[in-house]
Amino acid sequence: MTTTRRAQPILTLCELGDTGIEGLESFSPFCLKAHRALRAAGLQYQRRTSARPDAFKSLNATGQVPVLLVGDEPVADSTRIVARISQLGRSLDAGPTGRERAEAWLWEELADTALNGFLVAARWADARNWPAVRDAYFAEMPALVRAIVPARLRANVVATLVARDVWRAGEDECWRRYEALLDQLEARAPERGWWVGDRLSVADLALFAQLRALRTPLTPWQSSRIDARPTLCAWLDRVDEATRAPAVAIAA
Incomplete structure (x- = not known):
């Protein structure tokens, strides 16, 4: 019996623009956390950036970033984003207990x-x-x-x-x-x-x-x-x- 691996949904990280500082993807630590979580989980993603966080208010009523689009589904708040990333890729839980x-x-x-x-x-x-x-x-x-x-x-x-x-x-x-x-x-x-x-x-x-x-x-x-x-x-x-x-x- 063979199993079919589910394809990864398209992931889009909505965030602020580049910092110009080597190794610092975002001035927002919460966007930075999302970047590093995606990489730690082994997930490919694309970026959608804006100089103003309220540019993504249609995806998050608070007008804050980051927002992770999982396909067409917006996931707001970095804590919820990391939890969702952990479900989609390698687990980011600390251990089995x-x-x-x-x-x-x-x-x-x-x-x-x-x-x-x-x-x-x-x-x-x-x-x-x-x-x-x-x-x-x-x-x-x-x-x-x-x-x-x-x-x-x-x-x-x-x-x-x-x-x-x-x-x-x-x-x-x-x-x-x-x-x-x-x-x-x-x-x-x-x-x-x-x-x-x-x-x-x-x-x-x-x-x-x-x-x-x-x-x-x-x-x-x-x-x-x-x-x-x-x-x-x-x-x-x-x-x-x-x-x-x-x-x-x-x-x-």
């Missing part, structure tokens, strides 16, 4: 909330980084609009960071907590292999995406603090190597 799977998704939650708060603060609230971030995000905006809109957006984002308790106690306390979290991640990082279990999982992908997004020329001080943690950096490099090649993205 429920305990390992649960721990991997708990790490994903920490990455998407706690670590992401520090990334947003580094890009939008840290005055040392804002000029480079503004130029990277808004370079194509007309000059007159660029003189007004980015500053207003920044004020709104900083207010959100205060409401999230990321920036409420001020800059010094924010970065003290950031370094404390990096110390904890350095102590927990595996000396070999993967974050949870014996295979690359959603825990690796989610933590990698946020830390890789912090490890760029846009946020040099925050990047230097990651570079000061050798075990964490070695693990980041392993995840990067495992999910960068082969490059299967096809320009849409």
